[in-house]
Amino acid sequence: MSALYPQTEALSPRERAVLNLYAISALAVFLLLMLFGLTMRAAQGRWINISPEVFYQLMTAHGAGMVGTVGLASSTVMWFFLRKYVQLNTAMFVANYVLFLLGAALILAAVFIGGFGGAWTFLYPLPVHTMGIWSINSAAVFMLGYLVIGVGFLLFYLDAMLAMMRAYGNLGRALGLQWLFGGTIDKSHPTTVVASTMVIIVNTLGILGGAVVLVMCLVNAYAPRFALDALLVKNLIYFFGHVFVNCSIYMAVIGVYELLPRYSGRPWGVSRPFLWAWAASTVMVLIVYPHHLMMDYVMPHWMLVTGQIISYTSGLPVFLVTAYGALTNVYRSGMRWRMPAMLIVLSMFGWAAGIVPAIVDGTITVNEVMHNTMWVPGHFHFYLLLGVLPMVLAFMYHVAGASSRSLETAGDRLSLAVYLIAGLAFVGMFLAGGRASEPRRYAVHFAEWLPYDRAASIAAALVIAAMLLFAIRISGALLKAGSGEKGSSGEVPAHRPG
Amino acid sequence: MTMQNDAWVVSLVGIGLVALLFIYVIAQAGKTAPDPTTVQKGAYALRRPFFWALIVLGIGVTYATLRTFPIPKQQGPLYPAQIVQVVAHQWSWQISPGSIQAGVPIEFDVTSADVNHGFAIFDAHDRLLTQTQAMPGYTNRLIYTFARPGNYRVLCLEYCGVAHYGMMDELHVVAHKGDR
Numbered sequence: 001m002s003a004l005y006p007q008t009e010a011l012s013p014r015e016r017a018v019l020n021l022y023a024i025s026a027l028a029v030f031l032l033l034m035l036f037g038l039t040m041r042a043a044q045g046r047w048i049n050i051s052p053e054v055f056y057q058l059m060t061a062h063g064a065g066m067v068g069t070v071g072l073a074s075s076t077v078m079w080f081f082l083r084k085y086v087q088l089n090t091a092m093f094v095a096n097y098v099l100f101l102l103g104a105a106l107i108l109a110a111v112f113i114g115g116f117g118g119a120w121t122f123l124y125p126l127p128v129h130t131m132g133i134w135s136i137n138s139a140a141v142f143m144l145g146y147l148v149i150g151v152g153f154l155l156f157y158l159d160a161m162l163a164m165m166r167a168y169g170n171l172g173r174a175l176g177l178q179w180l181f182g183g184t185i186d187k188s189h190p191t192t193v194v195a196s197t198m199v200i201i202v203n204t205l206g207i208l209g210g211a212v213v214l215v216m217c218l219v220n221a222y223a224p225r226f227a228l229d230a231l232l233v234k235n236l237i238y239f240f241g242h243v244f245v246n247c248s249i250y251m252a253v254i255g256v257y258e259l260l261p262r263y264s265g266r267p268w269g270v271s272r273p274f275l276w277a278w279a280a281s282t283v284m285v286l287i288v289y290p291h292h293l294m295m296d297y298v299m300p301h302w303m304l305v306t307g308q309i310i311s312y313t314s315g316l317p318v319f320l321v322t323a324y325g326a327l328t329n330v331y332r333s334g335m336r337w338r339m340p341a342m343l344i345v346l347s348m349f350g351w352a353a354g355i356v357p358a359i360v361d362g363t364i365t366v367n368e369v370m371h372n373t374m375w376v377p378g379h380f381h382f383y384l385l386l387g388v389l390p391m392v393l394a395f396m397y398h399v400a401g402a403s404s405r406s407l408e409t410a411g412d413r414l415s416l417a418v419y420l421i422a423g424l425a426f427v428g429m430f431l432a433g434g435r436a437s438e439p440r441r442y443a444v445h446f447a448e449w450l451p452y453d454r455a456a457s458i459a460a461a462l463v464i465a466a467m468l469l470f471a472i473r474i475s476g477a478l479l480k481a482g483s484g485e486k487g488s489s490g491e492v493p494a495h496r497p498g
Numbered sequence: 499m500t501m502q503n504d505a506w507v508v509s510l511v512g513i514g515l516v517a518l519l520f521i522y523v524i525a526q527a528g529k530t531a532p533d534p535t536t537v538q539k540g541a542y543a544l545r546r547p548f549f550w551a552l553i554v555l556g557i558g559v560t561y562a563t564l565r566t567f568p569i570p571k572q573q574g575p576l577y578p579a580q581i582v583q584v585v586a587h588q589w590s591w592q593i594s595p596g597s598i599q600a601g602v603p604i605e606f607d608v609t610s611a612d613v614n615h616g617f618a619i620f621d622a623h624d625r626l627l628t629q630t631q632a633m634p635g636y637t638n639r640l641i642y643t644f645a646r647p648g649n650y651r652v653l654c655l656e657y658c659g660v661a662h663y664g665m666m667d668e669l670h671v672v673a674h675k676g677d678r
Binding site: 052053056117118119121123125126129131133229230231234264266273295296297298301304305308309312313315316319320323324327328330331332333334335337345348349352353356357360361363364365366368369370371372373375431432434435436437439441442443444445446448 | 504549631663
């Protein structure tokens with residue numbers, strides 16, 4: 001059976017400090033943003049009273065914050081495992097963190113000091129068409145915050161790209177393209193390298209697209225004579241947004257490939273279907289974004305058809321390679337059911353099940369009655385709350401578990417059960433609201449929608465309670481490991497200063 | 499059955515099937531197969547027909563849902579029974595004429611005077627019937643045939659600022675002249 005903590009993953013004191021900064025910051029911000037979400041649902045359910053201005057500030061901070069923080073947390077997973085195979089520059093990863101903090105501070109200032117409530121999507125021209133609610137400067141600071149965060153991620157990706165090219169010659173070889181049509185696959189080629197290469201290629205393009213549109217909007221904010229095309233801006237924003245969120249999933253799934261075999265005792269290496277899945281995903285993630293624009297009828301119709309078809313085909317790698325591969329890896333394996341293993345299996349379920357309503361909504365005729373209803377947050381909360389976040393938590397529990405066997409208590413397992421059941425109820429209320437045509441992003445709801453909002457509020461409170469316990473347990477163990485406690489697992493405690 | 503119910507049922511069935519598969523595998527995970535290679539070979543042999551089944555399903559659904567393209571052409575005449583001009587503002591609708599005929603195709607020419615909005619028509623039970631985006635600089639043409647006369651609610655479905663939730667209006671749909 002493979003070691004849970006191989007020596008190749010040893011952390012230097014500096015690396016451990018970086019990992020702790022990323023992990024603990026992400027957990028704290030997740031909790032804060034979840035509280036924002038609960039506040040919004042409780043306000044929609046008329047259990048608390050907040051002004052629409054505050055509601056939309058919370059909505060903007062929740063959306064922008066979650067997108068960025070999921071990216072931050074999942075980049076930790078990629079960095080941790082990728083550094084085993086290629087020479088990464090830790091300073092670049094630190095720079096990413098510093099720029100993230102700076103960007104987050106700008107965004108929070110724009111929202112809670114400047115009153116910006118233009119949503120995380122900042123669709124032109126809403127940020128500069130303020131109706132006196134916020135100032136142009138607030139909108140500009142918000143967009144500048146995005147830009148700074150994007151630069152941080154670009155630094156990390158460019159460093160990883162260089163490292164990958166040094167190790168494998170070019171990105172195509174790192175992605176395993178040379179084995180797509182034949183040849184003997186090098187089974188030792190790391191799954192982490194394949195997935196990371198895909199992310200580096202795709203998210204670099206996504207972030208560059210985002211940077212272009214942010215600069216365009218910033219110029220327009222102070223020089224309105226440079227008027228922008230609203231449809232072009234929308235295309236660029238959804239291209240960037242879709243790619244960024246998806247890459248967060250793909251960075252986090254690296255942890256699944258790396259960790260699941262250690263708990264199942266079965267290898268999970270590259271294969272031709274695996275390589276095809278990642279090569280196809282590289283293309284599909286870049287071209288599927290028009291499914292966000294299906295109700296923009298003036299879009300070229302071939303693009304909308306592409307959006308529908310690629311929405312369907314994008315599900316294939318998820319179902320048939322990653323989720324199916326995980327189940328095959330687990331089936332009759334004599335699984336060691338520790339917290340990371342349970343969280344990984346939950347994450348696979350959340351991802352695979354969550355994309356079902358997403359694919360359904362990717363059908364133009366369905367989109368016509370579901371677009372911008374609660375169905376949409378229903379499906380993306382499904383695969384983010386029950387898919388990506390458990391992937392990240394599994395990684396954190398695993399790393400933290402190197403120094404603390406006490407992370408495997410009944411309390412942890414009970415929290416996991418609460419998280420699953422309440423999480424399902426929470427996303428279920430969004431989907432049920434979508435079925436009932438409940439619009440998303442309404443600060444005030446009709447009476448007939450209140451039962452969904454109130455049930456979702458209760459479920460959200462339970463999710464937060466479970467998340468709070470996870471955060472406390474993980475943070476405590478990570479800090480303890482940093483203080484030099486010896487590993488007690490009987491295996492190599494590689495996450496101590498090595 | 500409405501489209502919303504169809505989507506709900508299909509999603510629940512899909513999620514349920516995924517859940518059943520996971521429950522089955524989790525129940526088996528504690529056991530140890532004598533030969534893991536056989537397990538993996540068997541599972542991967544099953545994957546190929548599963549792949550082709552999903553491809554065939556996808557092609558079928560794509561054909562069924564796109565055979566009649568759900569979005570009207572955006573250039574050239576559509577020959578509707580009536581054309582309705584819709585202009586969205588922060589935070590009101592300008593709709594003319596306000597009286598619309600039932601039972602015949604109505605063309606809505608939808609645009610915005612300021613930011614992005616979403617023009618969405620709801621029935622008396624607040625069920626969403628159809629929608630399109632209202633965008634500055636563009637006109638989206640939507641065709642819809644109202645089955646019955648009555649009052650229909652128009653809501654905004656694209657976030658447009660602090661009073662987005664209150665951006666509502668009504669369409670008064672009357673019997674078609676030929677039906678009176």
